[in-house]
Amino acid sequence: MAQLLNEIEWDAPLVPPVVVPEWETEAKQRFGGSSDYLRRVAPVPWLREACASWVLCPITELPLRLADLMFLVVSQENACRYCYGAARAHMRMLGYSERVIGQIEREIQLAELDEKDQAFIRFCRNLARSNPRPARAQRDELMRLGFSPLQIKEAAFLIVAHCFSNRVASFLALPPVVTYERLGRSFLGRLLRPILVTANRRSVPVPANFVAPEGAPFARVTGALAGLPAAYLLDRTLNGAFDSPILSRRIKALMFGVIARMLECSFCQPESRKLLRSEGFNDEEVDASLASLSSPKLDARESAILSWVRETVRYQPSQIQKRTRALSEAIGPQAMLEAVGVAALANSTVRVAMLLE
Amino acid sequence: MTPPALLWLLILAAFLGLLVFVLRQRRQIHQIERLLDDTHGRLERLQLHFARFAPEDVVERLTEPSGDLIASRRMVTVLFADLKGFTAMCDRLDPELVLQILNGYFREMSQAVTAHHGRVTEFIGDGLLALFGALEPNPWQAQDAVLGALTMREALARYNVTLRERSLPELEVGIGIHRGELLAGVMGNEELSKFGVVGDTINVASRVERLTRELAADLLITEEVRSQLDSRFRLRAMPAVTVKGKPEPLKTYQVDGVSMTAQPA
Numbered sequence A: 001m002a003q004l005l006n007e008i009e010w011d012a013p014l015v016p017p018v019v020v021p022e023w024e025t026e027a028k029q030r031f032g033g034s035s036d037y038l039r040r041v042a043p044v045p046w047l048r049e050a051c052a053s054w055v056l057c058p059i060t061e062l063p064l065r066l067a068d069l070m071f072l073v074v075s076q077e078n079a080c081r082y083c084y085g086a087a088r089a090h091m092r093m094l095g096y097s098e099r100v101i102g103q104i105e106r107e108i109q110l111a112e113l114d115e116k117d118q119a120f121i122r123f124c125r126n127l128a129r130s131n132p133r134p135a136r137a138q139r140d141e142l143m144r145l146g147f148s149p150l151q152i153k154e155a156a157f158l159i160v161a162h163c164f165s166n167r168v169a170s171f172l173a174l175p176p177v178v179t180y181e182r183l184g185r186s187f188l189g190r191l192l193r194p195i196l197v198t199a200n201r202r203s204v205p206v207p208a209n210f211v212a213p214e215g216a217p218f219a220r221v222t223g224a225l226a227g228l229p230a231a232y233l234l235d236r237t238l239n240g241a242f243d244s245p246i247l248s249r250r251i252k253a254l255m256f257g258v259i260a261r262m263l264e265c266s267f268c269q270p271e272s273r274k275l276l277r278s279e280g281f282n283d284e285e286v287d288a289s290l291a292s293l294s295s296p297k298l299d300a301r302e303s304a305i306l307s308w309v310r311e312t313v314r315y316q317p318s319q320i321q322k323r324t325r326a327l328s329e330a331i332g333p334q335a336m337l338e339a340v341g342v343a344a345l346a347n348s349t350v351r352v353a354m355l356l357e
Numbered sequence B: 001m002t003p004p005a006l007l008w009l010l011i012l013a014a015f016l017g018l019l020v021f022v023l024r025q026r027r028q029i030h031q032i033e034r035l036l037d038d039t040h041g042r043l044e045r046l047q048l049h050f051a052r053f054a055p056e057d058v059v060e061r062l063t064e065p066s067g068d069l070i071a072s073r074r075m076v077t078v079l080f081a082d083l084k085g086f087t088a089m090c091d092r093l094d095p096e097l098v099l100q101i102l103n104g105y106f107r108e109m110s111q112a113v114t115a116h117h118g119r120v121t122e123f124i125g126d127g128l129l130a131l132f133g134a135l136e137p138n139p140w141q142a143q144d145a146v147l148g149a150l151t152m153r154e155a156l157a158r159y160n161v162t163l164r165e166r167s168l169p170e171l172e173v174g175i176g177i178h179r180g181e182l183l184a185g186v187m188g189n190e191e192l193s194k195f196g197v198v199g200d201t202i203n204v205a206s207r208v209e210r211l212t213r214e215l216a217a218d219l220l221i222t223e224e225v226r227s228q229l230d231s232r233f234r235l236r237a238m239p240a241v242t243v244k245g246k247p248e249p250l251k252t253y254q255v256d257g258v259s260m261t262a263q264p265a
Helices: A021-031 A036-041 A045-056 A064-077 A081-093 A098-106 A115-129 A136-144 A149-171 A178-185 A187-191 A193-200 A219-223 A229-243 A249-262 A268-277 A283-292 A300-312 A317-331 A333-356 B003-050 B056-063 B086-092 B095-114 B141-165 B200-214
Strands: B072-083 B119-124 B127-132 B173-188 B193-198 B219-222 B233-237 B252-258
Touching: A021 A045, A036 A045, A045 A149, A045 A229, A045 A333, A064 A081, A064 A098, A064 A115, A064 A149, A081 A098, A081 A149, A081 A178, A081 A187, A081 A193, A098 B003, A115 A136, A115 A149, A115 A333, A136 A149, A149 A229, A149 A317, A149 A333, A178 A187, A187 A193, A219 A229, A219 A268, A219 A333, A229 A249, A229 A333, A249 A268, A249 A283, A249 A300, A249 A333, A268 A283, A268 A333, A300 A317, A300 A333, A317 A333, B072 B095, B072 B141, B072 B193, B072 B200, B086 B095, B095 B119, B095 B127, B095 B141, B127 B141, B141 B173, B141 B219, B141 B252, B173 B200, B200 B219
Parallel strands: B173 B219
Antiparallel strands: B072 B127, B072 B173, B119 B127, B173 B193, B219 B252, B233 B252
8 A cells, every 4th residue: 555755664774875986987977977876786786777777768658747657656656765755856846736746646536637647547556566467458448548559568667667766775775865855845946947857857878679689588578668768778687687696597586486476477487487497497496496485406695585585576665674684684785785686676577577468 | 084085995895805705715725625635644544554454456446436346266374273271261360361461462473473474364262363365465375374373383482481470371372274265355234344254264274273172283284285385394194083064084284393494305
């Protein structure tokens, strides 16, 4: 159930900001600079790259107004204090009044939105929540209301991109950017509105017609986003995550398997099995590992991750933050950071795979 | 008073009247907005609390204008726990003390269940009913229920130490776990309704709990639960017993413990 901003319990940050010189230089060139958020995930290269680029994915199909609404709705649905506060400030800067924001937050029926917008917001909430993931009928309803298939695919990716950021920020209990939140309500914020909105809406250059090579992890899911810049971003992040040496490929494949099982995804379950086979697991071992959330093939660190990952599908921020802190104590901060990234990525990949159903 | 002065006075009076009217209206609008905000807040909190007792989708559907509810069949693991000899204890002890002991017991047991993704849905006298996988899909529900029961066993041992220190009688529990399909939905009438589950699985779990007395065991599971567990769980087969409503004798297993290290498949 969606909570309001002041109702979210939030712990102290799990990781400190880290200045990685080469990243600082690169971030300055590509994104105009790093941020407190990016510095806290900087020790894991693929994760900092994904955190920086996913939210800057060029929006080519959807009206920007709907993308802004989505940012607020998804952050609220995921009870991410960090992103939700930022989304509210962003909406204020766009000129939405507190009253309208409050209506959107509380009940979509009360918001002054038409049927199309309401259906879109319902889709955002349902995909973010995924209890269960939206069925094909909901996509058909969006098409009936005038959304094109490509717009629905782009919406699905943008929703899971926010889910990704929300999870990373929530699991690590990143401190809310209170100065930015205050700016949204201040006179200065209103004065600087055009500049801030333009800055918030900048995007990174991404190839639009990317096709994932056969054999790439979860290539079918990436394929579902064909024709959108999102396909390239998802593929690059999946490859980065699976190639990273911090955690083994087998535990990453198992993490995807657990989340696919929990969200009952008929496409991602066989895909994780395929990855596990290439890591030396036979079918019986895959079944046993996923059924018991343990495996004799895993070391103590990996076993701790496997029993933690199921908690990342549906969670209360304060509870998952406690569990993630315990995980960090058991496996070390860098491994925990990568585990957080992989869990967030798996949750997003499996959610977007509903486009294949 | 000259006519122009009277006219000005009338205009001023009309203006003041209009001003008062506008200010009143504004105040009223503010009051209504505050009331609306307060009502929204209450509704939100109510939804949040209600979500502890019913699945999110059910709560959402209940708050929608149509309010239609569809019952669904779900695979659920049911845990029944009952205190042994508690009724006799009630007769001996001060009622307030009995309630204190019972509430402490329920608190400890509920925490153990919640820690393993279960929900205590009912306290029936000194018994409790917990469901795993009823409110949201849970592919590990059988394992969770058994781990929850083992945690209950440990929590009770700790609770008994505190009772012993206060020279109070110790508690003994019997736990029965069964898994099967149940019908889930909001049941009742316009005056009284609740989200609940019905089906034979509940009856079987209750009967398995009662078997703990007959078989001198504290934690029994059925074959349906055993088939979902891996080799880490230490189980002991118990003699099959005929129970009410079942044509075949019921096969159960006592759970002795679990090793948290994975065994080779």
